[in-house]
Amino acid sequence: YISSGYSFGGYTAYVNGGALVNQWWTPTLDYSDSRVTGVITFAPWDAFGYLTSGTSEVEVPVLTIGGESDWTVGTQFKDMYSHVGSTPRAMASFPFAGHFSFTPIYCVAWGNGCGDGFVAEDEFTSFVETSVLAFSEHLRGRPGAIEQLPAEDDNFTWSYTK
Numbered sequence: 094y095i096s097s098g099y100s101f102g103g104y105t106a107y108v109n110g111g112a113l114v115n116q117w118w119t120p121t122l123d124y125s126d127s128r129v130t131g132v133i134t135f136a137p138w139d140a141f142g143y144l145t146s147g148t149s150e151v152e153v154p155v156l157t158i159g160g161e162s163d164w165t166v167g168t169q170f171k172d173m174y175s176h177v178g179s180t181p182r183a184m185a186s187f188p189f190a191g192h193f194s195f196t197p198i199y200c201v202a203w204g205n206g207c208g209d210g211f212v213a214e215d216e217f218t219s220f221v222e223t224s225v226l227a228f229s230e231h232l233r234g235r236p237g238a239i240e241q242l243p244a245e246d247d248n249f250t251w252s253y254t255k
Contacts, residue, residue: 094130100166112125161186162190168186170186
């Protein structure tokens with residue numbers, strides 16, 4: 094199973110995938126699920142520091158996507174991802190994506206991630222769909238699937254380890 098989530102759900106996906114939760118600022122609590130074979134997170138939250146270096150314990154493949162203009166969780170996704178050692182692992186970082194870029198239904202209120210100055214909704218949604226499908230199909234064993242991850246452009250950069 095692939096554990097996936099957005100914001101607090103991203104925290105949960107990491108924990109399901111083996112990340113240890115901090116107890117007294119030390120990663121010690123294990124709430125992993127042995128059925129999880131991959132983790133996909135979107136703008137994951139570190140729960141006020143309860144999930145930081147504990148992501149080093151994740152042993153399944155990881156895909157993380159985050160926005161550098163996120164007013165809710167900031168760039169916590171970069172720190173959590175930086176400790177992951179499993180392979181393959183990939184992180185896409187969008188300079189002009191906010192927290193609501195992942196949930197365009199909320200853009201009717203012009204929240205953080207919507208409108209002028211942010212990555213276009215249709216481009217971002219297409220990127221997420223393609224990336225999740227390529228990564229998921231790779232985990233299922235489909236030859237050539239991982240090569241279908243979108244190529245970097247002006248909207249984002251990849252950090253990727255096979």
